[in-house]
């Protein structure tokens with residue numbers, strides 16, 4: 001998109017031999033070239049008037065009297081023609097009083113080839129360029145419209161041989177719903193080369209009605225718009241670029257009073273003035289900021305030039321100036337008009353559209369296929385799925401997504417609308433995945449925390465386990481077998497054995513509870529994961545409910561699980577403590593017992609005691625095979641010991657089940673595989 005102000009140039013017409021030059025100067029060196037017109041004080045009326053003496057106007061460039069047609073074309077028309085060839089719309093219009101050289105500039109002089117104006121030069125340039133470019137297929141048409149007394153006439157209709165203007169087909173303006181202007185009855189004549197286009201220009205010019213005015217015998221009192229339409233298309237592409245170039249020769253802008261006309265010509269002059277007046281109103285409105293209504297519709301001229309003024313077009317104006325003394329006032333008003341036009345901004349856009357022929361072909365093909373489909377299925381499909389069909393489809397997709405069977409399939413039949421809907425559903429599903437992840441970020445961090453906690457506990461338990469193993473292993477390793485057996489018996493009789501038993505029972509209960517909670521936790525977590533998968537679908541409000549209740553449940557179970565773990569750890573420490581105490585007490589007792597033996601029986605007894613202990617390693621088949629000492633007291637002790645041992649052995653299995661590392665293993669399995 002190109003947004004720029006209308007380019008405004010000035011061209012000064014050469015003075016005639018008898019014409020008295022007005023005072024003006026041209027400065028093309030300034031950053032923005034200027035034209036200064038000096039008006040001498042007129043004292044002829046006998047009083048001093050308030051007229052300003054000097055007027056300065058800025059232009060894009062000022063072409064003085066000696067400027068040739070080729071320079072005008074190169075500087076003004078060529079850049080616009082290039083834009084038109086690139087696909088933008090363009091307009092060049094000449095504005096000025098009658099006889100200021102508008103027709104000479106736009107169409108050219110009739111005498112010399114070198115006097116060719118912008119239209120023939122542009123046609124020549126465009127066809128030259130089109131010939132050079134073989135990458136696209138170009139089509140060119142021309143139209144020639146004359147607007148006279150607010151009526152449009154087609155100057156190029158070959159069916160009419162015009163002897164007077166009324167013979168020409170009348171062109172009317174039509175406006176579509178998008179406010180685009182269409183000119184009804186204006187023929188578009190194809191021109192495949194420069195020659196054909198020039199012939200059409202000649203035809204139009206000869207059809208042009210010429211009437212005489214006192215100011216200029218050969219001038220036109222009508223507005224003329226010669227338009228070159230170009231469309232281009234790359235072979236194989238469905239896109240067509242369309243652009244048009246309006247070359248506008250406006251009617252004379254002089255004031256009616258000055259022209260000294262009357263009757264029929266006065267009516268014409270009024271129309272001309274009125275349409276130029278409306279043109280000026282449009283220009284003023286466009287130059288004003290924040291002006292919403294632009295009065296394009298007031299005249300045919302402004303309606304046709306709607307796009308060229310404040311619309312989608314690269315527009316250029318040439319202010320035509322006659323600088324002889326008699327016409328200097330008109331030149332000043334032309335310059336003033338030009339200054340306003342220079343403020344207008346246009347937005348030119350590339351005019352691309354899909355080839356309408358292709359659209360027509362495709363439409364027909366679609367209709368044929370629809371008919372064929374209706375014939376095969378017996379149903380005529382609409383482009384949209386009904387509400388009922390959509391609901392059925394939702395249910396199908398929902399069931400498909402919920403189905404854990406990897407081989408399950410989604411069958412919606414050979415209906416592209418349904419297949420497309422499924423794709424859209426899946427896309428939404430996929431895209432909302434991130435969102436659902438965000439929504440569930442809390443859960444994820446919670447899960448992460450719980451996992452980290454489990455890892456910590458796992459490590460802690462492992463550490464404790466190792467410590468206990470080392471402690472127990474060290475102690476047991478140091479103990480003789482007899483001592484170990486005695487320890488087992490001692491433990492059972494120890495006062496804390498009840499505490500151990502109680503804690504053991506409690507731990508078992510907690511393990512079971514923790515195991516149960518672990519399973520529940522897994523279940524809730526699975527529910528959350530499943531709900532997360534379905535979250536993005538239209539049926540997600542149901543899932544959201546499930547999800548939020550699962551959240552609550554998960555949190556409750558998780559906090560109970562955490563509490564249990566603390567309790568279990570605490571119990572574990574208690575057990576450890578009691579075990580240590582029992583161990584210590586046993587050591588004290590054992591050393592005291594050993595001392596007692598040493599004191600009473602001395603070394604001999606010690607040897608017998610050792611042999612007795614070695615006996616304990618191999619259980620006796622009967623009490624009769626027990627090797628006795630012969631000493632009644634010692635033998636009685638030995639027999640009592642044996643009896644006590646047998647009692648102990650009976651209970652041993654239960655104790656080892658309760659103590660030892662079994663519970664630790666249980667705890668591990670619960671914590672690590674909840």
Ligand SMILES: Nc1ncnc2c1ncn2[C@@H]1O[C@H](COP(=O)(O)OP(=O)(O)OP(=O)(O)O)[C@@H](O)[C@H]1O
Pocket residue numbers: 012013014096097098099100101102103104105109216218219220221250251252253320
């Ligand atoms: N730059 C120029 N060099 C030579 N002759 C010129 C130049 N400009 C205009 N003329 C001559 O001046 C006369 C009037 O010019 P032209 O018809 O182009 O004026 P106009 O503005 O179109 O008038 P109207 O509004 O009546 O159509 C013509 O004879 C034309 O050849």
